[in-house]
Amino acid sequence: MPSRSRTARTARTPRSSRALLAGAVAAALFTAGPALLAPPAGAAAAAVTWDTDRAAAAYAANPAAVTASGSENPGSGPGLAFDGNGATRWSSNFADDAWIRIDLGTTLRVDRVTLDWEAAYGKRYVLEVSKNGTDWTPFYTETSGTGGSVTAHTYPQEVTGRYVRLRGLERATPWGYSLFGFKVYGGEPAPGSTTRTNLALNHPAYADFYQDAGHAPGFLTDGGWPADLRGDSSRWSSDWNANRWVAVDLGATSTIDTVDLYWESAYAVDYLVQVSDDNRTWRTVYEPSAADIAARRANVKAPGDAAGLHDTVRLPSPATGRYVRMLGKERRSFYNPAPATAQFGYSLYEFQVWGTGGSASAAYPALPADRTGTYRTTFFDDFTGTALDRAKWRVVRTGTEMGSVNGESQAYVDSPDNIAVQNGSLLLKAKYCKGCTRAGGGTYDFTSGRIDTNTTYDFTYGRVSARMKLPVGDGFWPAFWLLGSNVDDPNVSWPASGETDIMENIGYRDWTSTALHGPGYSADGNIGARQTYANGGSADQWHTYAVEWTPTGMRFTVDDRLVQETTRNQLESTRGKWVFDHNQYVILNLALGGAYPAGWNKATSPYWGLPQSSVDRVAGGGVQAEVDWVRVEQKG
Numbered sequence: 001m002p003s004r005s006r007t008a009r010t011a012r013t014p015r016s017s018r019a020l021l022a023g024a025v026a027a028a029l030f031t032a033g034p035a036l037l038a039p040p041a042g043a044a045a046a047a048v049t050w051d052t053d054r055a056a057a058a059y060a061a062n063p064a065a066v067t068a069s070g071s072e073n074p075g076s077g078p079g080l081a082f083d084g085n086g087a088t089r090w091s092s093n094f095a096d097d098a099w100i101r102i103d104l105g106t107t108l109r110v111d112r113v114t115l116d117w118e119a120a121y122g123k124r125y126v127l128e129v130s131k132n133g134t135d136w137t138p139f140y141t142e143t144s145g146t147g148g149s150v151t152a153h154t155y156p157q158e159v160t161g162r163y164v165r166l167r168g169l170e171r172a173t174p175w176g177y178s179l180f181g182f183k184v185y186g187g188e189p190a191p192g193s194t195t196r197t198n199l200a201l202n203h204p205a206y207a208d209f210y211q212d213a214g215h216a217p218g219f220l221t222d223g224g225w226p227a228d229l230r231g232d233s234s235r236w237s238s239d240w241n242a243n244r245w246v247a248v249d250l251g252a253t254s255t256i257d258t259v260d261l262y263w264e265s266a267y268a269v270d271y272l273v274q275v276s277d278d279n280r281t282w283r284t285v286y287e288p289s290a291a292d293i294a295a296r297r298a299n300v301k302a303p304g305d306a307a308g309l310h311d312t313v314r315l316p317s318p319a320t321g322r323y324v325r326m327l328g329k330e331r332r333s334f335y336n337p338a339p340a341t342a343q344f345g346y347s348l349y350e351f352q353v354w355g356t357g358g359s360a361s362a363a364y365p366a367l368p369a370d371r372t373g374t375y376r377t378t379f380f381d382d383f384t385g386t387a388l389d390r391a392k393w394r395v396v397r398t399g400t401e402m403g404s405v406n407g408e409s410q411a412y413v414d415s416p417d418n419i420a421v422q423n424g425s426l427l428l429k430a431k432y433c434k435g436c437t438r439a440g441g442g443t444y445d446f447t448s449g450r451i452d453t454n455t456t457y458d459f460t461y462g463r464v465s466a467r468m469k470l471p472v473g474d475g476f477w478p479a480f481w482l483l484g485s486n487v488d489d490p491n492v493s494w495p496a497s498g499e500t501d502i503m504e505n506i507g508y509r510d511w512t513s514t515a516l517h518g519p520g521y522s523a524d525g526n527i528g529a530r531q532t533y534a535n536g537g538s539a540d541q542w543h544t545y546a547v548e549w550t551p552t553g554m555r556f557t558v559d560d561r562l563v564q565e566t567t568r569n570q571l572e573s574t575r576g577k578w579v580f581d582h583n584q585y586v587i588l589n590l591a592l593g594g595a596y597p598a599g600w601n602k603a604t605s606p607y608w609g610l611p612q613s614s615v616d617r618v619a620g621g622g623v624q625a626e627v628d629w630v631r632v633e634q635k636g
Helices: 056-061 217-221 291-299 568-574 595-601 612-620
Strands: 067-069 099-117 122-130 135-140 147-153 158-173 178-186 193-200 205-207 245-264 268-276 283-286 309-331 348-357 375-381 409-411 419-422 426-429 431-439 443-450 451-453 462-469 476-484 500-505 511-517 529-532 543-550 553-559 561-565 583-591 623-636
Touching: 056 099, 056 178, 099 122, 135 147, 135 568, 147 568, 158 178, 193 595, 205 217, 205 529, 217 245, 245 268, 268 291, 283 309, 375 462, 375 553, 409 431, 409 583, 426 451, 426 583, 431 612, 443 583, 476 529, 476 595, 500 543, 500 553, 511 553, 511 561, 529 553, 529 561, 553 568, 561 568, 583 623
Parallel strands: 409 443
Antiparallel strands: 067 099, 099 147, 099 158, 099 178, 122 135, 122 158, 193 348, 205 245, 245 309, 245 348, 268 283, 268 309, 375 623, 419 426, 426 623, 431 443, 451 583, 462 543, 462 623, 476 500, 476 583, 500 511, 511 529, 543 553, 553 561
């Protein structure tokens, strides 16, 4: 379900194995700046094990490293999940609480675990890590598994240990749990050192934004990169913004002389290397020269001809600090297609920091916990007056507060014909008049209403609900949703702002949908669900739509019946960054046609997603969304 924010756009996935960025860069362009050189003196070549399945390696070295609660029969023992053979499998004893574990032989920072399920998969299960084989910490919880191949990324959690375990909670079939493969990836964190070494190896890395879970900052310190600096292997990729950073925690104050940046083709033309003692106040220790920047800027290539780049940044004098970061200032341009240029984000395979000091105790901070206390109402409107309460609501107009989005046919206007309060309800009405409305440089045949609480009431976390009655008809698109309050910040924008769709309906009588949008899960790739009304209910009856938004997840309900639950843990492990830790605001609107309805009703004329029968309904009057009340409750 696509966003309706005024900054919304269809997401594209840049710079991947689709051969967008390949080829070679002429080293002569960079002779005056960070050299394309071998690693500095004392550096080892990229470790051959940086992308190795450490569980398979541990099993090969010691078959006794694998244990399980039991097996279906002698021919389906636990070692078969770690033998690297996709045709063999472990099948557990027939119990919901069956488990299997691997002793990795050494303490690793685990960056991801992949489970390759046979048809007998887990519906609910937990992945856990332990340093001693006795005390376990969960790092991934599945509540509605569907089998197949599942990769659980650990970023931004601290997952360090010697043992990894899968513990079943509920089987999806009457059989046991059955795994073709159980793979574990990670590496040993670099310890503190009095001799010069790469202090960043397998240390925590952070970024303000990243493309998706498969391109998170943790990949920056895993110790490896493709030899030709091409392809999608093990890299951090930012979103499409010049002002983006990535940082490494060395664990303790260090003396740093060199930083190695192994770029994918989407490198920075201009950037800063900075150090910090507290991860808040930064000191710049390096920036490319004007000549270097000019040469990098001039190297405009078609994506298929572009190439990666290795910058060895030798600091003019050693710097001290615990944290080191790259702050991007200008992105590389690509000739895509002629004669226009295109810019993606930044993409780095590896971030090395050379020097002395550091500590292996560097760790990711604990994630936020749910708030305590009871809910209290902090915002409420039951529309009992004679007009919209403008102290609570802002009226949104096409061409002023927002532009046209998603191919929708209406212009939002501030008119009592479209926004009215009558008989204790808010009415958002659709109107038709051929060519009658000009807004934002366009001409519209339809008008409608949209209101929000931006500038009047923005909030973080809470239970948000509304009682609504919806119009039924192909392409009528009412919605009740939340949008990140930083959506209009050019350094954020959509989908990095986050969007929470509590209720969307595109004219179907029997169902509505819910969704979350953010980096790596936006537009048609959102995290969403459809719900069918209970007991034969329909959209044109009164129903209560709600979301409970907490630091650990989202729970969507219709008439108090759970229809979607998405935890922060599942979202960040499998999809992308959780961007629901800051203010959002409430939006109510009635759209007509556009991408989401068209994807279902397939109407292309007379309007995209809005067939003639629905146009006639609007022209005849009476197409409206009704809202009885809106409430926000918060704890504390």
